[in-house]
Amino acid sequence: MTMLLSYCSLRFSRLSIAGTIAFWCIVLLVYIHPIRLFTLEDTKSSGVLSGPRIPERIWYKIGPKGHDLQSREWMDDCLRKNPTHRAEILTDQLGERFVNESFASRPDIIETYFSLPLPIHKADFLRYLILYAEGGIWSDLDVSCEDVPISNWLPAEFQERANVVVGLEFDVGWGDHIFRQFATWTIMAAPKSPHMLRVIDDIVDAMREVTQSGQLPTNMIDTVVDFTGPRRFTRGILESLGSAVNGTISPDSFTHLLEPKMIEDVVIMPGYSFSASVNKYDPSDVVGPPLVKHHYAGSWKNANGGEA
Template identity: 55%
Template sequence: MLAQGPTFTRFSTASIFILLCLFFILYYHPMRQATPEGPSTYDPSREGFQPASPRIPEKIWYKVGPKGLSNQSHEWLHDCLHKNPAHRAQIMTDDTGDQYVQENYGDRPDIVDAYLSLTVPILKADFLRYLLLFAEGGIWADLDVSCGDVPIREWIPETLRAKAGLVVGWEFDVGWGENFIRQFESWTIMAAPGSPHLLVVIDDIMDGIRQKTEEYGVPVSELTLDMTGDVIDFTGPRRLTRGGFEELGIGSQ
């Protein structure tokens, strides 16, 4: 079942949105190519539309590094909130991320210890997005992602809004031929809290961390990228892809 999709772009890359529902419904949703010069469909008079999903909070998570927001990222964030006034932004820092994990994962001390001990920024940032969305839900957006023309409340078809639990997109879906690994992108994720798909991803990351610390005989704090291998596999898009398909009981390609 195909339908015209939203525009949520990174580096003007086209993508395909997939809704992964708790009832294991897969819905393929193609996105439009970003066109900065094109007209916006945003209309303040349409703010009365229902949320994209009653299960997904209208909250957008961002994570900044020590340098804070760049001018470009600030413009994208402001534009996204202007076009989606019902949504609010939560900007996390290294310190607030640590605090959040400690406060919300007290029943999983293994997760707290591993997260706080990680010293490689990209691994920690990847891990944080899954932890935030599993605990509270909402939308994760990398700082180099901008909202496009379609309001977030229209991202999910009305017939699926009550069931949608996770929304992700294909990365590298056009222009790459057939000889590449298809995977979900992780720079924009929409999720309901408690998504079983994200729990699988979180537990898989924990397993990966344990395996690498045992393999190299080091504590988590001494893990390096040379030890963990490709970030895409360890905490990034391929990890997300494997976890999503594993929870659905099907194999990833």
């Protein structure tokens, strides 16, 4: 009996030592290994960790020629000024793969993307698809960041509520009858925004209509702004906001804007934020700092509607 107790004690002791070692190995793995045993979604739901709704990712799309020195300099400068943001750079091939994989459940979206006649149409559509699926910030290659960090672009009271952030392209100094469209060279969005989805569905419907009618314009380059560009984008956002409030959102509600304005969960930035060079303010106007500068390279404005 004594021998049996000694054997059991020894076996238990060995098991205890082994268990202790295993326990501390797990602890070390969890707290030292860079891949933790929980996800960001877990921490958000538990309240342990919170952050902006709009991911800290800046999306760029390059054409067959890639970056030129100037666009690369603008991108690098923006990332230096915003070290917590990371760049996501898509080529034509990566863009096609993204669409196929991210929208496998929506064959109509995939068909629309590959049916669009010009590279600039695809580039417009791709930015909306990316911002809907992944969220973040879209930036055209001819956009540079000014000195205000992206984390300070929005008033604090808007940051946790903002679903989409857009900036007026034409507003002050353009008269009362100008179409006040939103710039599409810089757009911010949280993932799965219904407003971005409305823009996407509008383009899908428009492409289906022109395809079925057989009335695709012979010179599609003249239709870019309306078909996939800023006017289409602006109309889609306003229609979606109208649906959200069971009414109509009129551009009159954000004319001559001098500070950011939130309508439902969409923040509209004044003209000086994303388009300072084309909005002319009176000296008496108190305006904030420009956030980005659009250099109007217009590389798509050629017969092929693609990178020059």
